[in-house]
Amino acid sequence: MTTRRQFIRRAGLGTAAALALPHALGRAAAAGVPGAQTPVLTRPEHGALPRLAPGSAYDEDYWEKVAAQYDITDKVTNLEGGYWGMMARPVLEAFHSNTERINRENSYYARTRFDKEAMAIRERVAATLGVEAGELAFSRNATEALQALIGQYNRLEPGETVMYADLDYPAMQNAMNALAARRRASVRTLVIPEPAESAGQIVDAYRAALDAHPKTRLLLLTHVNNKTGLVHPVREITALARSRGVDVIVDAAHSWGHVPLDVSGFGADYVGLNLHKWIGAPLGVGAMYIRSSGLGGIDRAHGDTGSLDAIDSRLHTGTMNFATILTIPAALDFQESVGWVNKFTRIRYLRDLWVQEARKIEGVYILTPDHDDLVGAISSFRLHGEGGAEANRALVRRLVDEFGVFTVARSGIAGGDCVRVTPALYNLPRDLEKLVGALREVAA
Numbered sequence: 001m002t003t004r005r006q007f008i009r010r011a012g013l014g015t016a017a018a019l020a021l022p023h024a025l026g027r028a029a030a031a032g033v034p035g036a037q038t039p040v041l042t043r044p045e046h047g048a049l050p051r052l053a054p055g056s057a058y059d060e061d062y063w064e065k066v067a068a069q070y071d072i073t074d075k076v077t078n079l080e081g082g083y084w085g086m087m088a089r090p091v092l093e094a095f096h097s098n099t100e101r102i103n104r105e106n107s108y109y110a111r112t113r114f115d116k117e118a119m120a121i122r123e124r125v126a127a128t129l130g131v132e133a134g135e136l137a138f139s140r141n142a143t144e145a146l147q148a149l150i151g152q153y154n155r156l157e158p159g160e161t162v163m164y165a166d167l168d169y170p171a172m173q174n175a176m177n178a179l180a181a182r183r184r185a186s187v188r189t190l191v192i193p194e195p196a197e198s199a200g201q202i203v204d205a206y207r208a209a210l211d212a213h214p215k216t217r218l219l220l221l222t223h224v225n226n227k228t229g230l231v232h233p234v235r236e237i238t239a240l241a242r243s244r245g246v247d248v249i250v251d252a253a254h255s256w257g258h259v260p261l262d263v264s265g266f267g268a269d270y271v272g273l274n275l276h277k278w279i280g281a282p283l284g285v286g287a288m289y290i291r292s293s294g295l296g297g298i299d300r301a302h303g304d305t306g307s308l309d310a311i312d313s314r315l316h317t318g319t320m321n322f323a324t325i326l327t328i329p330a331a332l333d334f335q336e337s338v339g340w341v342n343k344f345t346r347i348r349y350l351r352d353l354w355v356q357e358a359r360k361i362e363g364v365y366i367l368t369p370d371h372d373d374l375v376g377a378i379s380s381f382r383l384h385g386e387g388g389a390e391a392n393r394a395l396v397r398r399l400v401d402e403f404g405v406f407t408v409a410r411s412g413i414a415g416g417d418c419v420r421v422t423p424a425l426y427n428l429p430r431d432l433e434k435l436v437g438a439l440r441e442v443a444a
């Protein structure tokens, strides 16, 4: 019998291997290989989009129609999709109508209907992620979920160590520092190789750090980091950590809808994520995942008197935006109508378009490797080895002021600051060409 998890993995949601095939097919299609043509599309108008067969990352007619589902600004060319994900028009419309409905029905709706509908939505989210509904709780963002996991982690003893890397998210690094201070534990950090050459090299960096600090009890591990876009081999690192009795909290804020994701396959007890980046749900929704084996390691939320045996007692958000939660199905419908693997392939293709050209420009140094397992849509660069904060902010200003290309500077990398570029489904190749043209000029 096929289990739900097996089905999801087969559907291409869960494995990195699933990504390799469409890339290969896409390249074959571009090279005119017989049998690898992109399909003819018939109904790309408003609403549900037709599913594409894998390999259609290059079908610009289709992707123009997908991009047309987004109301994008003409003020700039937005290559900063990494901050948060725009809602596609059908999702925005669902959000408007859900907002009107809950505003009209007010407490009557909230008190009589919401819990039931939210439960069904949690079931769908869990099924899509390949986890149990009871392992998930909705939060308002990844930060809230991760702060709770870190702050309420109760297995850390005085004299033990918590660990994180330079590429982890600053707010989560700070939360780890605060936890360590409160528990009279110490903090150790590691530096991820730049640019990372292989998954094995990254695992080796963690192995060396764990070897050097055998008292480590808790590791913060980011799946797709927000600074360089490197995709970290979470499954391997988690296995390594757990074999030494180290608990792992995975920051998957940039994962879902961006790269193949197998939450339970991480092997970690704790994961925080959001749906307002790459799932394109309305702003203000995330989720906490706790595997049942890890529930005892997380205290209940401050003052919560709920059951110790249920995840709900670990996150106490108070009133959330009902309409945001109610719009999750529309966001998932949109993602599914494009097709997960098609999306991963397309945004990776857009990333490759600029990176391949930028690598040829003297003075442009790309921090993110090209290996299929190590990158999604996000990549970063440094110009003429300049890692200063102000220099990178100035470069971002210049890119937008002179060329109309909007990006963002990122700090906190051991090797220095950089500029991050994130294309999304609403971008087209001409946007990346514009960036490359700008880079040629600024590098000269």
Ligand SMILES: Cc1ncc(COP(=O)(O)O)c(C=O)c1O
Pocket (backbone or CB within 6 Å): 082, 083, 140, 141, 142, 143, 144, 168, 169, 222, 224, 225, 226, 251, 253, 254, 273, 274, 286
């Ligand atoms: C790696 C990483 N972790 C956590 C967060 C916080 O996510 P949220 O905005 O959902 O709180 C972000 C946001 O950019 C991120 O990039």
